[in-house]
Amino acid sequence: MTPPWLLLDTAWTPQDTELSLWQREAELVIRADGFDLMSNRMHGSEEEMATLSRATRPGARVIVGGLGMGYTLRAVLDHLPPGGRVTVVELSEAVVAWNRGPLGPLAGHPLDDPRTDLVMGDVSDVLEATPDTWDAILLDVDNGPQAFTQPANARLYGVPGLNRARMALRQPGTLVVWSAFEDSGFQRRLAKAGMQVRVARVEGKPGGGAQHVIFLGLWG
DSSP states (O other): OOOOOEEEEEEEOTTSOEEEEEEETTEEEEEETTEEEEETTBOHHHHHHHHHTOOOSTTOEEEEEOOTTSHHHHHHHHHOOTTOEEEEEESOHHHHHHHHTTTGGGGTOGGGSTTEEEEESOHHHHHHHOTTOEEEEEEOOTTSTTOOSOGGGHHHHSHHHHHHHHHHEEEEEEEEEEESSOOHHHHHHHHHTTOEEEEEEEEEETTEEEEEEEEEEEEO
């Protein structure tokens, strides 16, 4: 018999979305209003984001929107050149607490890395306040540009939000956006915001599983 899911904790986001942390044996899942948002069983595409970011300049500054289970942050740290730093921006205090608690070992406690800076808030606001700053911007927010669990995240993915991201990049810089879905409209918006567009399709876990999409906006 399959063991039941155990509810470890619940919290509410500033946009009134209910987040919940569940565990079944070794599997951990974060759900948003009952939808599976992320799982420790499937995180290969998040790690691929760091590989595609091109943040290789010594002293590179990288910003990650969305802490999640820490896998994207860990991958960026593992690829960071000498002297580099990573800023991770997270809206939910509960997600940070979970990463300091039961989720911490999954990605090797990346919040404890001295190269990590944690900012509580909206990554869109941070990008607006930091023009010409970042070598790479990684957005692992919600389920991608369709933003179906957090409607407020759509401000990241419209042309004004993409223009804001482009202006926050140094040249050459890369905007990297994780998505659970194909989205030709988002590709057109990236191009309209003045970036060269690339699309990568990667497996969620080695050897199979759902394919995820990584959109790249190249600037300079």
